Amino acid sequence: MSDLFSALATAGVEPVVDADVIAAHSVDQARLVEPGRAAALVRAADAATVSAVLGVASEYGTPVVTQGARTGLAGSATAVDGAILLDVSPMNQIVSIDPVNRIAVCEPGVLNADISRAAAEHGLRYSPDPGSWQISTIGGNIATAAGGMCCVKYGVTAEYVLGLEVVLASGEVMRCGRQTAKGVAGYDLTRLMCGSEGTLGVITEATLKLSPIPAERLTLAAVFDTTAAAGNAVTAIMAAGCQPSLLELIDNVHLRALEALRPQGLPTDAAALLLVCADSNPVAELTEIERLCTESGAAEVFRATDETEADALLESRRNAYHAMERLGTVLVDDVAVPRSRLAEALDGVAAAAERHGVVIGVIAHAGDGNLHPNIVVHPEDESSVAAGRAAFDEILEMALAMGGTITGEHGVGMLKRDWLAREMDPVNLAVQRRIKHAFDPLGILNPGKVLAV
Amino acid sequence: MSDLFSALATAGVEPVVDADVIAAHSVDQARLVEPGRAAALVRAADAATVSAVLGVASEYGTPVVTQGARTGLAGSATAVDGAILLDVSPMNQIVSIDPVNRIAVCEPGVLNADISRAAAEHGLRYSPDPGSWQISTIGGNIATAAGGMCCVKYGVTAEYVLGLEVVLASGEVMRCGRQTAKGVAGYDLTRLMCGSEGTLGVITEATLKLSPIPAERLTLAAVFDTTAAAGNAVTAIMAAGCQPSLLELIDNVHLRALEALRPQGLPTDAAALLLVCADSNPVAELTEIERLCTESGAAEVFRATDETEADALLESRRNAYHAMERLGTVLVDDVAVPRSRLAEALDGVAAAAERHGVVIGVIAHAGDGNLHPNIVVHPEDESSVAAGRAAFDEILEMALAMGGTITGEHGVGMLKRDWLAREMDPVNLAVQRRIKHAFDPLGILNPGKVLAV
Numbered sequence: 034m035s036d037l038f039s040a041l042a043t044a045g046v047e048p049v050v051d052a053d054v055i056a057a058h059s060v061d062q063a064r065l066v067e068p069g070r071a072a073a074l075v076r077a078a079d080a081a082t083v084s085a086v087l088g089v090a091s092e093y094g095t096p097v098v099t100q101g102a103r104t105g106l107a108g109s110a111t112a113v114d115g116a117i118l119l120d121v122s123p124m125n126q127i128v129s130i131d132p133v134n135r136i137a138v139c140e141p142g143v144l145n146a147d148i149s150r151a152a153a154e155h156g157l158r159y160s161p162d163p164g165s166w167q168i169s170t171i172g173g174n175i176a177t178a179a180g181g182m183c184c185v186k187y188g189v190t191a192e193y194v195l196g197l198e199v200v201l202a203s204g205e206v207m208r209c210g211r212q213t214a215k216g217v218a219g220y221d222l223t224r225l226m227c228g229s230e231g232t233l234g235v236i237t238e239a240t241l242k243l244s245p246i247p248a249e250r251l252t253l254a255a256v257f258d259t260t261a262a263a264g265n266a267v268t269a270i271m272a273a274g275c276q277p278s279l280l281e282l283i284d285n286v287h288l289r290a291l292e293a294l295r296p297q298g299l300p301t302d303a304a305a306l307l308l309v310c311a312d313s314n315p316v317a318e319l320t321e322i323e324r325l326c327t328e329s330g331a332a333e334v335f336r337a338t339d340e341t342e343a344d345a346l347l348e349s350r351r352n353a354y355h356a357m358e359r360l361g362t363v364l365v366d367d368v369a370v371p372r373s374r375l376a377e378a379l380d381g382v383a384a385a386a387e388r389h390g391v392v393i394g395v396i397a398h399a400g401d402g403n404l405h406p407n408i409v410v411h412p413e414d415e416s417s418v419a420a421g422r423a424a425f426d427e428i429l430e431m432a433l434a435m436g437g438t439i440t441g442e443h444g445v446g447m448l449k450r451d452w453l454a455r456e457m458d459p460v461n462l463a464v465q466r467r468i469k470h471a472f473d474p475l476g477i478l479n480p481g482k483v484l485a486v
Numbered sequence: 487m488s489d490l491f492s493a494l495a496t497a498g499v500e501p502v503v504d505a506d507v508i509a510a511h512s513v514d515q516a517r518l519v520e521p522g523r524a525a526a527l528v529r530a531a532d533a534a535t536v537s538a539v540l541g542v543a544s545e546y547g548t549p550v551v552t553q554g555a556r557t558g559l560a561g562s563a564t565a566v567d568g569a570i571l572l573d574v575s576p577m578n579q580i581v582s583i584d585p586v587n588r589i590a591v592c593e594p595g596v597l598n599a600d601i602s603r604a605a606a607e608h609g610l611r612y613s614p615d616p617g618s619w620q621i622s623t624i625g626g627n628i629a630t631a632a633g634g635m636c637c638v639k640y641g642v643t644a645e646y647v648l649g650l651e652v653v654l655a656s657g658e659v660m661r662c663g664r665q666t667a668k669g670v671a672g673y674d675l676t677r678l679m680c681g682s683e684g685t686l687g688v689i690t691e692a693t694l695k696l697s698p699i700p701a702e703r704l705t706l707a708a709v710f711d712t713t714a715a716a717g718n719a720v721t722a723i724m725a726a727g728c729q730p731s732l733l734e735l736i737d738n739v740h741l742r743a744l745e746a747l748r749p750q751g752l753p754t755d756a757a758a759l760l761l762v763c764a765d766s767n768p769v770a771e772l773t774e775i776e777r778l779c780t781e782s783g784a785a786e787v788f789r790a791t792d793e794t795e796a797d798a799l800l801e802s803r804r805n806a807y808h809a810m811e812r813l814g815t816v817l818v819d820d821v822a823v824p825r826s827r828l829a830e831a832l833d834g835v836a837a838a839a840e841r842h843g844v845v846i847g848v849i850a851h852a853g854d855g856n857l858h859p860n861i862v863v864h865p866e867d868e869s870s871v872a873a874g875r876a877a878f879d880e881i882l883e884m885a886l887a888m889g890g891t892i893t894g895e896h897g898v899g900m901l902k903r904d905w906l907a908r909e910m911d912p913v914n915l916a917v918q919r920r921i922k923h924a925f926d927p928l929g930i931l932n933p934g935k936v937l938a939v
Contacts, residue, residue: 133725133826134855156727178670189668191677192645207913213822214854215642216891217631217681218898218909219936220918224644224677228670245727248767272586274609274698313766314701369666373586401667402587438669445671456671460660464925465673471920483672 048073059112066108088204101170107446141172178228180442185400247312264376266329286394368432369441372402403441512565519561541657554626560899594625631681633895638853700765717829719782739847821885822894825855856894
């Protein structure tokens, strides 16, 4: 170990070794994932430092766990034994915004929301908007392929990443992708890096696609007495060819938790609330969506009268997870099912909650069929944790049985690595391992994440 | 060789060995790429046949060149010496259309346009629309990551491919991707296959994302006396935050070729014609675009009075390449530059044409900065071919110098494989080779395409 530190010092890298600091940096937001004991923390302010760390790590066979804001929900940034925790959040500069070519070049530690704030001066935004957008970094967003509420109309993070600078396990610096709107030269290494969770390389710069801010956005909320009716409304909206720019579901458990957090007049008796935005020809679009909600059995549909009311509704959605945290420790699940099976999936989650005697609330990117069953457990009570984990697993099982996936947008990390083999066929998994080996033959990059060691 | 044929026969595969048929199947639309001598042609009607062929090819170290409609423009489907040409166009069934989940499942030999025709019954379409969409197959579209006119607003082919079934070099069948709107489990092998041009595996089924057909589309044409003014108009339109659903440029050479093909009143004196469509709030959008064209110096701007006139204009754009073919053999180039440098790129192409004494017309997906300089050569005149090739190379050089790419949407194939190393840094290229090796350790899949052997 002292050899490792000498080698880092020789390479000009000064690690933090304070045990408390390292402990604080050893976890992300995946509550029940047990971290390993890291050896050191390096705060990297430039790609040269990242490269130096990886060069030394390669020489000593030391694991490297790359971290940003550690807001991830799958344990991708959780410490492993003997690792260097490589915090790239100090690389937090927006390098450039080019409004004509609609691209932003950023270091990995820039906060998602800061990119949109900088782009807004040019009438542009960075579309992907994970729930954590105010506090999560773009590097982490890309590494986990984080989703968000925009996806139902505007697609996923990977579609907004044009190019990357990546430091490989060897310490070599690679550029991939492009600065142009289109380009197909060679294998798409940029997309391969998206969602690779620090297991293939360390992102040190990103070239991002910006988009015009829609001129107008209108918002409605629809109240449902049954989740089945809410699910059917979602199906009807999408089947009718509507293109909501946001289509979110908040269930009764979350509505009550939100009201408990801060009373704001949410319908705590409702089984589910749908929030819908439209931003292309929104008056006509919302009229149609309103009609479909009513036809599907909505008890009440109301439009936000102004932006302030609309923002308050969306803020409720964003706060839903934090409201739940007041009830206990929240085990966040993240499955996606074909959107036609949303109602069925909601029933399945309710059944799992009842069977295992745990509280589970669901918020969902409903238009995408992407559910977040938030399972409340009490870590001081082992049986509660065991029940929560059992429900968690059962929900993953259900999603796979419905032709869905174990992760819609949070990633695999440590939390679901054993589940990856249940989603992927063995041939696919073998190819994934060969790709991992092609990038990281020594296996030093975030070992045990995504793929089991 | 006879061993190979016995092994194929044992595997239940009956190859075509007729020399004329094989010769006819040995080229795609990359005119000046010299094909090798293939050993046999197999027409595969199912994945089992593809698997059998690859199993035998692995055993005998035989190259396999996968083919669809052979409409590619980079020589990805061109024969190599001793190869089995694996024609998957008989796999031409649409397996399913699911309007609620907005997905289509197709075999690789289905024509692009047939998917949209089938989806139209549900008010949906498959957005990516390469110029060849009426005659090219979805498998080839995915394998080459083919672009089109929709990209300026709706993005590229890779964004519409949710999942794939792929037969690997070993003959094993792999499934990757998902059926859900979102999903981030494991490395994104689906995206990696997009644009891999048959060098990593053979696509035998694709799950595609469908989108609602826009309710309304309006079209305008703007006539410019200088290409600089046309280029500036494009820059102005994109900088203003407009979102045209199509933004194409046809230059004077093409306008004259089109009129020669079929007189239709195109402005043959103009330096360039811009075609613009808008499909979200289109009246307001086109009014703004009209204003920006006029401000940028358009000599004339007119709106298509109805769908028939609009379709005729777009059909001209689609026919531009074929009109040029009447002037000689067309060497099709395909570069993308930052869209802010479009006018400069047009000047550069004109200078190359003059310097080398060749006719070059340009059509461009202008909103994306993606230019197709179509170079007319006369194969019977060696000096004409040499001059055309020199101009071709100079244009690639120019695109790279502008921060652009050697291929916006046609791919690398054989045509540009030596150029890939000039676009990519050596670290990137080394990773690409390791990925190729991870998929195809024996190097039997389309050798010499994308990456030089």
